[in-house]
Amino acid sequence: MFKYFPHTKADIDAMLESLNISSIDELFKDVPESVIFNSDYDVPSYLSESELRTHFAELSKKNQELTLFSGLGLYDHYQPAVIDALTSREEFMTSYTPYQPEISQGTLQYIFEYQSMIQTLTGLEVSNASMYDGATATAEACFMACAVTRRNKVLLSSTLNPNTINVIKTYLKYKELEWDFIAEKNGVVDIEDLKNKLNKDIAGVIVQKPNIYGIIENYEGFSEISKANKSLFIVNADISTLGVLKSPKEDGADIACGDCQSLGMPVAFGGPTLGYLATQKEYVRKMPGRICGYTHDLEGKRAFVLTLQAREQHIRRSKANSNICSNQSLMALFATIYLSIMGKNGLKQVNNLSYQGAHYLYDKLVATGKFFDPFQKPFLKEFTLKTSIAKETLQTALLEKGIFGGVGLDVFGECYEGLINFSVTEKRTKAEIDNLVKIVEGLS
Amino acid sequence: MSKLVEGLYYSKSHEWVKLLGDDVALIGITDFAQSELGDVVFVDLPEVGDTISQEEEFGAVESVKAASDLIAPVSGEILEVNEELVGEPELLNKNPYDNWLLKVKLENNDELGSLLSSDQYADFIK
Amino acid sequence: MINYNKMIFELSNPGRIGYSLPKERFPEYNIMQIETQYLRKDELLLPEVSELDVLRHFTNISNKNFGVENGFYPLGSCTMKYNPKINEEMAGLKAFRNLHPLQPAYTTQGALEVYYNLQQYLSEISGLHEFSLNPYAGAHGELVGLMVIKAYHEDRGDFKRKKIIIPDSAHGTNPASTTVCGMEAVEIVSNERGRVDLESLKAVLSDEIAGMMLTNPNTLGIFENDICEITKLVHEAGGLMYYDGANLNALLGKVRPGDMGFDVMHINLHKTFSTPHGGGGPGSGPVGVTEELTKYLPNPKIKKHENYYYVENSKDALGQISSYFGNYLVALRAYAYIRTLGKENLRLVGPYATLNANYISNALKTAYDLPISGYCMHEVVFNGLINKDTEVKTLDIAKRLLDFGMHAPTIYFPLLFPQSIMIEPTETESKETIDDFINVMHKIAIEAKEQPEILKQAPTTTPIRRTDEVFAAKMMIFSYKDYLEYINNRG
Known part of the structure; x- marks a missing residue:
């Protein structure tokens, strides 16, 4: 017997007898003999629960938990304790997609609340129930723009996160759509280059704020220029920063997208996080993913349901605009609880505390004389510097003291050579920051 | 039993064409089409001035559980779009023959010859 | 508390907080030092609630959900097996x-x-x-x-x-x-x-x-x-x-x-x-x-x-x-x-899942229309009831199951049959659970003949009853903001 299989010998015998057969193997008579797998899998023998715990304790020792001064899309924000307590409830965690609304109002209601929160943060009219991550959400935003405008090419800001660029390129390449880059100028996307590259083939223009350097870009004029060309303007924004920064709607965006990891989610070796995607109602039928809507039941009780499903793959099949079937529902619950706990004031404070720490570190680093800022542009919680210290020396010295920071952007490619990222969230204490500064002061 | 209107031209993709003059016609969907779809919640139509081509998609009708492409029964230039359907798509369920989708200027009247009569269409949907 | 009927936004009380953040460490800096052209002006419609408000709210709405630990979840093609702690x-x-x-x-x-x-x-x-x-x-x-x-x-x-x-x-x-x-x-x-x-x-x-x-x-x-x-x-x-x-x-x-x-x-x-x-x-x-x-x-x-x-x-x-x-x-x-x-138990997963599914298939085929005869694998698809004379559809059968504390199977898929019911028990379900399910399915088949109105009305014991999906698709209320506008317009 094994703990996950309730079958006793007597149960199996009784079931076989009802089927009038003598062994389970007979049920596999449709399988050609030549493909029956008759040996044992070459995987380890089973572990008891305590052995599994020991095994994971050993694996854990091979990982180093570091003090994170790194960003680049994944941030070490504080996670309120109530989130794990609630997301681990089996009613949320073990249920399937809410296809039976009568017994799925819990899931449907938090999706509605999630959509409401994304709506208010982005300012746009409708959010879907979430996407896999920020990069794939942005790639899907490109598809949307092509579907809405019936055009085949998008313009990507050179200041997007390189992971986002790479994912977009893969998606577009295989769907046989095209892209081009808008040049950057002094660390921000260059509006003059955008003007030069807009033409009747351009479906959408994609920018990111804060951008890969942590710089808060100014999109004055972008929306008007894009609209004049009948192209959609797409803003990828760190959702947490929208608690204080101009909303994509205020930037004139037609679509907003990005990652929600910054809402207190663990960095988790990269996932799961979730991507958000929001747009105006006029484009909702080209929007991928699930959408939850408000309605009532036959007794007039408030109810929530999945709606506009005729857009989706299970109905549209090969004509669907996207193949996405799931969302990152449990992570949407995470985001909803986080934003409920933080509220508008908490979100502002998180940003302010991060801003304060980041600017303190920035000033201290520049004051060492070993770092300088090639861009001199406004930033919030992360920034990019150049340094006279050798990149390896810097990172190794910090790692030796249990700090992960000063990440060289060239991890993403040679074009970022010499640029170093630091990120500071509200979790970083003055002692931690001062310690980091002290370490780099001793380097040359 | 689906309702039919005599004198209209019908396509196998369940659109009807009603000739208004020499070369102007209305296009709509049949009663059979609306009953198969169920409650219509959205109609996606092209714009005035666009052209449609016979047997090519020109829009879509959507219900809660299905979406169906609209296939042009004839070719021509769009003179008018029934804007009422945008706000009240359920009109297609109530009376699919009065609530036309498009008014078009026909490019080629011979195309009507490839469509079905009401009797032929009645056989087709049996 | 299945009658709980609040949205998180409706619990909001200005000034109330649920978070705990550190004191300001570097007061010489402030985010308002960012030029205003970069800052948002639009008000945020986020709730202001206490920590306990948040816990009660999400606990209460969780009670309107059905998970694998609530009961049998034979959702075909989804393999709703037990998720180990x-x-x-x-x-x-x-x-x-x-x-x-x-x-x-x-x-x-x-x-x-x-x-x-x-x-x-x-x-x-x-x-x-x-x-x-x-x-x-x-x-x-x-x-x-x-x-x-x-x-x-x-x-x-x-x-x-x-x-x-x-x-x-x-x-x-x-x-x-x-x-x-x-x-x-x-x-x-x-x-x-x-x-x-x-x-x-x-x-x-x-x-x-x-x-x-x-x-x-x-x-x-x-x-x-x-x-x-x-x-x-x-x-x-x-x-x-x-x-x-x-x-x-x-x-x-x-x-x-x-x-x-x-x-x-x-x-x-x-x-x-x-x-x-x-x-x-x-x-x-x-x-x-x-x-x-x-x-x-x-x-x-x-x-x-x-x-x-x-x-x-x-x-x-x-x-x-x-x-x-x-x-x-x-x-x-x-x-x-x-x-x-481990290798010892992995090899039993498919066989036990297949045994469970065939046991169901065999027990239900006297009342439900099994379109493809022979052994199934881990799941079985019926095409509604054998008795096609009732008004009862697959949807009604699915909804009635909810009243018996079981999740519905996958319905109307695959598309090959008009009344598909797709049942997948998985290997983690016991014979007793499956027998209960079989008994309920037979009971529903009898109800379909004798009291079809019960099935048409089902479910009646769930947090909500059947929903108006046309309203949802037409009204397009996708957020609390939309909801407030809808309520205001309705007067």
Whole structure:
């Protein structure tokens, strides 16, 4: 017997007898003999629960938990304790997609609340129930723009996160759509280059704020220029920063997208996080993913349901605009609880505390004389510097003291050579920051 | 039993064409089409001035559980779009023959010859 | 508290807080130092609530949900098996949760080892060469697998292979993924035995065929017994075979997709390998390939040299389809599951799941219309009641099950039958649970004849009753803001 299989010998015998057969193997008579797998899998023998715990304790020792001064899309924000307590409830965690609304109002209601929160943060009219991550959400935003405008090419800001660029390129390449880059100028996307590259083939223009350097870009004029060309303007924004920064709607965006990891989610070796995607109602039928809507039941009780499903793959099949079937529902619950706990004031404070720490570190680093800022542009919680210290020396010295920071952007490619990222969230204490500064002061 | 209107031209993709003059016609969907779809919640139509081509998609009708492409029964230039359907798509369920989708200027009247009569269409949907 | 009826926004009270943040450390700085042109002016409609408000709210709405631990969840094609608690404990370990994926490999050897070994186990279980765990979900895995197929043909300079053969019984994601991958889905009809019709298959084979996607057992829960012939035909035509892993649970311990001749596949870890469905995600859809196709797997890849694990980005790869290593913590749960079962128990999964499904099939076929006779695999599809004289439809049967404290099966899929009911019990259900289900289904069949109005009214004991979906689609109320506008307009 094994703990996950309730079958006793007597149960199996009784079931076989009802089927009038003598062994389970007979049920596999449709399988050609030549493909029956008759040996044992070459995987380890089973572990008891305590052995599994020991095994994971050993694996854990091979990982180093570091003090994170790194960003680049994944941030070490504080996670309120109530989130794990609630997301681990089996009613949320073990249920399937809410296809039976009568017994799925819990899931449907938090999706509605999630959509409401994304709506208010982005300012746009409708959010879907979430996407896999920020990069794939942005790639899907490109598809949307092509579907809405019936055009085949998008313009990507050179200041997007390189992971986002790479994912977009893969998606577009295989769907046989095209892209081009808008040049950057002094660390921000260059509006003059955008003007030069807009033409009747351009479906959408994609920018990111804060951008890969942590710089808060100014999109004055972008929306008007894009609209004049009948192209959609797409803003990828760190959702947490929208608690204080101009909303994509205020930037004139037609679509907003990005990652929600910054809402207190663990960095988790990269996932799961979730991507958000929001747009105006006029484009909702080209929007991928699930959408939850408000309605009532036959007794007039408030109810929530999945709606506009005729857009989706299970109905549209090969004509669907996207193949996405799931969302990152449990992570949407995470985001909803986080934003409920933080509220508008908490979100502002998180940003302010991060801003304060980041600017303190920035000033201290520049004051060492070993770092300088090639861009001199406004930033919030992360920034990019150049340094006279050798990149390896810097990172190794910090790692030796249990700090992960000063990440060289060239991890993403040679074009970022010499640029170093630091990120500071509200979790970083003055002692931690001062310690980091002290370490780099001793380097040359 | 689906309702039919005599004198209209019908396509196998369940659109009807009603000739208004020499070369102007209305296009709509049949009663059979609306009953198969169920409650219509959205109609996606092209714009005035666009052209449609016979047997090519020109829009879509959507219900809660299905979406169906609209296939042009004839070719021509769009003179008018029934804007009422945008706000009240359920009109297609109530009376699919009065609530036309498009008014078009026909490019080629011979195309009507490839469509079905009401009797032929009645056989087709049996 | 199933009558709880508040939205979180309706609990809001200005000034109330639920968070706990550190004191300001550097008051000489302030975010308002950012020029106002960069700052938002629009008011945020976020709730202001206490910590206990938040706990009560989400606890109360959770009570309106039904999970695997509430009761039997025979949702066909979804493999709603028990999601072990120990996996959650392991996924909660800080030594994994707090790792940044850009950390140097020597600081993340434990995490890389889990990834590397899981992909090895999946390769062994599938009979394929190597897996990428980066795809985020089943549909994402399909897309990535199709990209591999396309990359393979294009690499050979063969640009005209753009068609993917898909049986009409397939999940909607198959044709949708094909389109998203810039290829064309060619649908073939099933034969009267619910399987791929070899003649229809032969008719569509040509030098434009890139490959074929197949679920086996198929969505009717039956094994494609011509599988060797199918793979041979497609391979001879120059195409590759894609295995949709949605129904892999049936085969665990019995058959390996690679041995059937499949070249590319995805696995839904949230089905076969017990990771929670989470109300719709996060899932995980690892993609496996033959040795020849390994180089096309997406970046980043995790490799092993002697006893050291490292991250590699290769030029041959099809590109990046995720920022990093997919839904890593989901994969970690699947790793814990495989280590817990070990080779001794993994081999029993498919047989027990298949035994449970056949036991149900046999017990219900006297009242429900079984369109394809013979043994099923891990799930069984009925076409509504045998008695077609009642007004009762599959939807009514599904809704009535909710009143008996059971989740409904998958309904109206596959599309081959007008009244499909697809039942998948999984191996983690006991004979007693299944007997209860069988009894309830028979009771419903009798009600259908004697008191059909009960079924038409069902469910009546759930937190809400049947919903008005037309209202939802027409009114398009997608947010609390929309809701407030709707209420105000209504007066």
